[in-house]
Amino acid sequence: MAQAVQLRIGHRRISILFIGLGVFALFTLFFALPSAIPAGPSLSKSLADHKFSLPKYTDKLNPFRPASHKPPEQKNSKYGGSSWYSNWNWRSPFSSSTTMDESRSLLPPLEDRTPIYCYYDTTIERDAATKEADSALLLTWRRAWWAQGFEPIILSAGEAMNNPLYHEIQGAEMNPILKKDIMKWLAWDNMGGGLLADYKLLPMGSRQDHLLSFLRRGEFPELTRWEDLGSGLFAGPQPKIAKVMTEALQNRQKKSAKDLISAVSSDSFRVDPSHEALAYYDRKTIEKNYPKIAEGNSANRAQSLQSLNILINYHLHNTWQDLFSKGIAVLKPFPTHTTTLIQPAVELAKRLASCHDSPIPASCPPNLPKCTPCVSSYPMKISTPARYRNKTEIFTIGTVPHPYTLKLLDSFRSDIDVAYIRRETQRDYWLYRVFQEVLGTGITASGRVVAFKDTVAAEYATSRSLWLTDDEDTPLQDADWWFGFAVPMDVADDGKSETPVPGPERRPKPIHDPADGPIPPDEELAREPGLLAKAREVGKSKLESDVRIREAVEAWNLADTEAWRFARAFLARSRVERQQWEKEESKYAGGAGRDTNDERQSGRTRWKDDEK
Numbered sequence: 043m044a045q046a047v048q049l050r051i052g053h054r055r056i057s058i059l060f061i062g063l064g065v066f067a068l069f070t071l072f073f074a075l076p077s078a079i080p081a082g083p084s085l086s087k088s089l090a091d092h093k094f095s096l097p098k099y100t101d102k103l104n105p106f107r108p109a110s111h112k113p114p115e116q117k118n119s120k121y122g123g124s125s126w127y128s129n130w131n132w133r134s135p136f137s138s139s140t141t142m143d144e145s146r147s148l149l150p151p152l153e154d155r156t157p158i159y160c161y162y163d164t165t166i167e168r169d170a171a172t173k174e175a176d177s178a179l180l181l182t183w184r185r186a187w188w189a190q191g192f193e194p195i196i197l198s199a200g201e202a203m204n205n206p207l208y209h210e211i212q213g214a215e216m217n218p219i220l221k222k223d224i225m226k227w228l229a230w231d232n233m234g235g236g237l238l239a240d241y242k243l244l245p246m247g248s249r250q251d252h253l254l255s256f257l258r259r260g261e262f263p264e265l266t267r268w269e270d271l272g273s274g275l276f277a278g279p280q281p282k283i284a285k286v287m288t289e290a291l292q293n294r295q296k297k298s299a300k301d302l303i304s305a306v307s308s309d310s311f312r313v314d315p316s317h318e319a320l321a322y323y324d325r326k327t328i329e330k331n332y333p334k335i336a337e338g339n340s341a342n343r344a345q346s347l348q349s350l351n352i353l354i355n356y357h358l359h360n361t362w363q364d365l366f367s368k369g370i371a372v373l374k375p376f377p378t379h380t381t382t383l384i385q386p387a388v389e390l391a392k393r394l395a396s397c398h399d400s401p402i403p404a405s406c407p408p409n410l411p412k413c414t415p416c417v418s419s420y421p422m423k424i425s426t427p428a429r430y431r432n433k434t435e436i437f438t439i440g441t442v443p444h445p446y447t448l449k450l451l452d453s454f455r456s457d458i459d460v461a462y463i464r465r466e467t468q469r470d471y472w473l474y475r476v477f478q479e480v481l482g483t484g485i486t487a488s489g490r491v492v493a494f495k496d497t498v499a500a501e502y503a504t505s506r507s508l509w510l511t512d513d514e515d516t517p518l519q520d521a522d523w524w525f526g527f528a529v530p531m532d533v534a535d536d537g538k539s540e541t542p543v544p545g546p547e548r549r550p551k552p553i554h555d556p557a558d559g560p561i562p563p564d565e566e567l568a569r570e571p572g573l574l575a576k577a578r579e580v581g582k583s584k585l586e587s588d589v590r591i592r593e594a595v596e597a598w599n600l601a602d603t604e605a606w607r608f609a610r611a612f613l614a615r616s617r618v619e620r621q622q623w624e625k626e627e628s629k630y631a632g633g634a635g636r637d638t639n640d641e642r643q644s645g646r647t648r649w650k651d652d653e654k
Contacts (some may be wrong), residue, residue, distance in 0.1 A: 112142040118622060121614040123513075124607070128152060128615075133495055135488035136604055147604075147611035150499050152619060155193035156260035158237040161226030164198045175347035182351055182528070183241045186358055189526025190245045191258050192237075193623065201229035207287060214291055216299075223273070223301045227287055235280035236260065240322070243274040244354060245526075246361050246407045247319030249505040254319050269315045273301060274322040286310050321357065321407040323350060332402055349401040356400040357407040358527035360416050363395075367414075368435040369423030370395060375475040377428060377559025379451045380443075382570035384426070387439040387510055390518060393530045394437075395422035426558050429479035430497070438507040440476070442609040445599035446592050447512045447577035448472055454566070456576060460594045470601040487601035494605045499612055509609040513578060520613075523620055 119126050126147045127140070134140055137148035160183065168176070180196060187194040202208060205228040211221065230238045237257060245254055257277070265278035265286060290305040299305035328350070329336040335349050370391045374384055397416035406413040416422075430438060443451075449458055449467055468474070473490040474483075481493060498509050508524060521529040562570075580588045596603040 113140070118618050119615075121618045124611040124614040126611040126615055132499070133492055135491045136600065137607070145607070147607045149608070149611055149615060152615075153191070154260075155191060156237065156258050157195050157233070158187050158192045158239055158257075159195050159197050159230055159233060160239050160241040161197045161202075161229055162241065163222065163225070169344070171344035172347065175344045175351065179347055179351045179354075180241055182354055182358075183244060185522055185528075186244045186526045187239075188523055188620070190249060190254055195233075195627065196241075197226070197229040197233065199225060199229075201232045202226070203228075205229070205232040207231070207284070211287070211291065215297060216291075216305075217297055219300045220290075220302070220305060224287060224290065227283060227302055230276075231280060231283045231287065235278055235283050236262065238276045240274045240324070242323040242350075243271070244321050244323075244358065245319060246321035246357060246409055248365055250502055251319035253316055264312045265310065266312045266314055267303070268317045268320070269313050271317055271320065271322050272324060273303065274324065275317075275320065318409055321354075321409045323354065323408065327408045331408055332405065334402055352399065353401055353405070355528045356398040356416075357405070359398050359525075359530075360413060361407060361410065362525060362527065363416055363422050364410075364414050366422075366435055366437040368433065369425060369437075371431065371436050371438045372424065372426050373428070373430060373438060373440040373476060374426040374558065375428045375472060376448065376452055377426070378562055379454050379566065379570060379573075380441075380448075381562060381567055382574050383443060383447070383451060383512060384441045386518070387441050388424075388426075390508075390521060390529075391424045391439055393518075393521075394525070395424055396530050397421075398528075398530060428475060428558050430476050432480055432497075434506065440507065440509045440609075441512060442509055442606050443472065443512040444577070444581055444606050445472070445602045446580060446595040447574070448602070449595060450577045450580075451570065451573055454569070454573070456573065458591070460591065463591075463595055463598050467598070470599050472599075472602045473605055491601045491604050491608075495608055498609055509612070511606060511610045511613065512574075513581060513610070520617055520620070524616075 113127055113129070116128060119128070124147070125143075125145060126149045127137075128149050128151045129140060130151060131140055132148045132150040134148060137146060138144050140148055160180075162176070162180065184194040184196070202225045208228055211224055211228065214221075216224075226238065230236075237260075247254065262277040262279060265276070265282040267276050268274065286302065286306055289307070289310065290299075290302050293299070293305050303311070325336075332350075332353065335346055335353065372384055372387045372391050374380060397418050404415040404417070406415065430440070448471075449463065450456075453462070453467075470487040470490070473487065473494060477485070477490050477493055481490060485493075497503055497507060504524075518529065518531070580592060583589070583592075
């Protein structure tokens, strides 16, 4: 017992000893150590004498530090006065911190488009009217898949003949119908696999649809077809495509089989039941759902194809309208004197809200039997709000003005100077007003620029909004490719209307809510075109006085200027991307269809390494 008490006392004394040592150490640290360090000038002099400096490791490790040299110019990075640099750091508030160039915009890297192929047999004799109808239908197919983020490519016998298996298949005894079907497989195999579609199969749904997102990724480890779509769509790698064709050649039933699916075993394909976002206008579907078009097929094939093309455009347009059930918002953050400025956006909205003529009115796509058909008496709503609202049921069309254009219109003066800009205008006021509802009032200008860039160019952003600029002379020339269908146009616009469309009297007028701002009187509206023309003139002028005021306005509104340049460059790059693609495909395809020149029948081999 005594030993236990003594042991506890010993432990207690040891604890007290450690506590005392700790207090002593703290006392020494806080009171003794500072007195040993020279203070004031003596320390500074000591450091100066030894020229002591810490290495700036943080700068070397910081990936967001400004570049020391201008990045190299990329291929096809200029168009229409815009220049850009594609980089993963595109969300930087100000592009010049990376590009080292005030006029060069940072854009997100272009995503690789997954190729989707279709086979068009150019060996079949067709009359001129049928060729023209086929060409229009192929254009519709290409446009719809391009708008969904794919690279549509039309193949012909040239690609099939370039396949090493071509001669073996031509010498095999098989059903002639099967032999024609295998030709498209030879062409597809020659291109390295991927996606193979019928040109009457089109994407008919939201860009966010799971199947379309899966197809865009371009990863197809298994040879896949889709239930109830027959030969409408296939996906798979090249080795398995070659294996299936070899199996078809070895099949004893190949003399009676009429397509490759029936010439091979059922387990050669993985069958996917999900295809809600795909519309297939094959003969069986047309006869069942659209008998009016089927009746004309036997009498006049060209006329039937033309009617089918108009019907498909109507369905593509109507599907887009159903996705945005709450209408189209044409932003007008400065309602008093910007009516002329946003007029191209309003005109585009009117055309998008109108109804295509259709050979079968009030019909629905085969994959969406419960759609809401477009009815002229109940048009799609158009509004002109002053604020951007991030809602999936609303499609937004914005017009991004150059700061000088905005200041000239808002002041309603024919001339402004530097003193007026600095004393009587708010900085970066366009971005502030546009994002006031979404971001509130406490966000800095640089933060609003980042939000704007996300709205323009982030994933799926292009399917929910379109941002034009004030210097875009013909904003509708790319509209068909932005939306994936022939946007209705009047003959009076350019005389090149592709489809029968409603006249102006059947189009809805924009709904102007008094909460969106006042409607300017007619006499003020009459002055707007002249002011807008003056602003555009100054924007292109090389006169020293014009350059000085323009640069002063840009310096005073850095965030608004960055937004204008970004939107302008983004539109320009999208146009360059499509033009380069069309230029490349024109070597193999004439217009929308195929070029049958002998010199182009030798085929082509498309490897991913070559594209890179």
